[in-house]
Amino acid sequence: MSGAEVVIVGGGVTGLSAGWWLARSGVKVTVLDKGIVGWEASGRNGGGASHYQSPLFDEEHRMWPQMDDLLGYPTEHQKDRILIAMTERQWEQYRFVAERHKRLGHPVDVLDVKQVQDAVPLAGDNCFGGVHYRFGGHANPQRTVQAYAWALQDLGGTIVQHNAVTGFETAGGKVTAVRTAAGDYGCDTVVVAPGPQTAALMAQLGIAVPLANARAEMIITEPAPMMPIGGVDGHKLYGRQTMRGSLAYGGGPHEWIDVDATGPAARPSTPLMRNLASRLAELLPKAAHLNVIRSWAGVIENSPDGRPIIDRLTSPDNVVVASMSGVGFGLSPASGHAIRDLVLDGACSFADIGILGLARFADLEADWRERRGWMPIA
């Protein structure tokens, strides 16, 4: 039987970051993935890294500027974000957000139209103003995922691609091995972080993890001249100008879908692209002539309160589960650290992550998905 001290189920950004953090601590790690690293939402997302709401925020903010050096590979991380208001209502909302950040001690500037255009030259006169987050930022999803994977290998870790996990061997209240198509992988501890497959795989351990999967879409344009600030949100869009100059944007209604233990069957995009295009042309009117050259979709698992789940089980007691509820990419430098701490020390060393525990769902109704309308279209 193959094996490692820690076997990680899922080579997404969360599992790979956890593997990298563990490998940095000298732990022998094996990461298993059904396909290629980062091939679900980890490698196809908005690239945002400004999750002020999370108990992991301070660590996210501390780690990102160091990641290129620590990993040894480029992530395309860029600092700061700007939120541009395109309606009276958005302007009211964004100023509320700015006040909240000031109260919480996060540095922000409220910008007038001219200041918005100085920082975001593709913006027009049609905006009400903006809010400059002097924290957080963005990075390139697939490049970052690959950077974690390579850095992990450089530290002696192993990545096994194209090898789907099918279940677990348990004995004496512990998971003793992870079962795959290509044989079992023995382990002292297992980290379960397979994104949209999390609920179905955890069910095999008899653990109910309340998650619902949905599909969301993005578009990307040909390159535009580089702007001083590329992390531009607003008008109910999220996205960024990549370091190549392209505008990658998403937002809008999602579609709830069912996903089994083998993962999403497909990730089709739809004509929602046209609605993304109209909003982006309004948000950045000087980019309206740019060609849309691709669209794509990703499948995201969400917990009932939309907050991540990072927890170490009590039984079996050598399992750490992590599901990031749509904010996994940006928080990855911090989530990996937290998972490393749970694996090695049983508790997170740098933040109180109690709110991310499974215990909060103890009283969750059995029909929580129906109550929220988080159901696939019949």
Place this chain on the structure above:
Amino acid sequence: MELNFTGTDLCAIAGTRSPPEARYDLVVIGAGRSGTAAAIAAAKTGSSVLLVDENPVSGPLMGNDVPLYFGGRMTAATQNSERMLEAIFMSAPALEQAMEAGVEVLLGTSAWGVYRNGPGVSSLPEQVVGLADRTRSWLVGFDRIVLATGARDLALAFPGWNQPGVMGAAALRMLLTRYDAFAGRRLVVLGSHDLALQTALVATEHGLEVAALVEVRDAPQGSADLLAQVAAAGIAIRCGQSIASASGGIEGVEAATLTSGEVIDCDTICVAVGLVPSIELVDAMHGPRALNPARGGYIPSGEETVSAVGSCAGLADTGFDHICYRMDWMRALSATSAPDTIICQCEEVTRADLLGVQPPNYLARPAAMGARSLETLLGDGPANPDQIKRLTRAGMGVCQGRRCRDQVAMLLAIEADVPFGTIPLATHRAPVRPIPLRIMADWHESEAMTAAWDVWFGIPTQWVPVQDIGTPHEDEHRQMLYTGMYE
């Protein structure tokens, strides 16, 4: 905070999509011979039929080698859309017959996506095709769709190929026979199979000079009949040779240098090594397709609702192995050109960087990065062009990979020493034509779409700062930012 769930997620997509602007029994994409014939046949049985064709293509798109490899050799006349519309219409008499038969014909209109419910999507009210002209995009419903999108040029990289005057055979034929807008005079044609021979003959018929054909194999490849016609036209074929480089100036190509050292003056180098069936729409809609080396590449497997005709369905099967032939060219060009030869023109990715899986030039390459390569990546699993393109950016540019996707797949097969057919087809994604934001935009979206639009999932607890949970700020937050799925 207290949340009362209503059983409905107001930020979900169900019920938000607009119906298509129009519906037809049959939509035909591509008004070449096969597409027009299919449209006329259906109209004669009483079906409502829409026939769209992207020609005349706008000048900026032609400049990006979309949809064919025009290589910058179109005349300024192509900038005049009215004149081109007339030229395209006049060059295809069958279009008039189609209109007389009751087919609705839209020229200058591209199809950028076909959508229907299937794995991962159930929210489409009906199957639709996305169309766009120079002013707007719209959706059209259909019962059946026939793809008659033809075949595009296989481009090949060699030193100097990234300048005006290096172009493809399908683009040359299009400029000569449909647009009457080809700017070159003296050509070198790469290849000697039927495509190259036909290209040389069409060129001479249009009064152009064909300086030579160049064949990488030791003997001419095409049919005896075509070879006799080419010989009768006095056109020489240089066998057992490849192109070493194209040299030129501000206007583009001025000469081709062969691997023998021979220098041939020319203003155009026409790559006529192969055509690739244009299956972008099929692949982007996750339609079935399979590799068929005798028919030019991946071709649609065919189904009742979405069918393909003409060269989109595959080149005529003459028993010739097109893939094997292309691979011979690719191997020869790789062997004789420097590693810094550009493979992806849009993103300026060299062969060395492609096979080294190195990031683009605007990123630093730390020592660890330099130690990575396709070889180390193969240790993790089989070569996958979609992974390579995200790392190197080869194929990510505005030409949407038309110029390099086939070459990237061939180079990966050669470097990994595996059969071409084991390299997955790099995915095509809608829009399968580059379309400006302002034209793609749905400027008349449904009220339901507007109402459902949230930046993310509309979960009111998701963005409440952890410090605010359980304080009065939590409720303020919900009232200011969310109206979504909760009462």
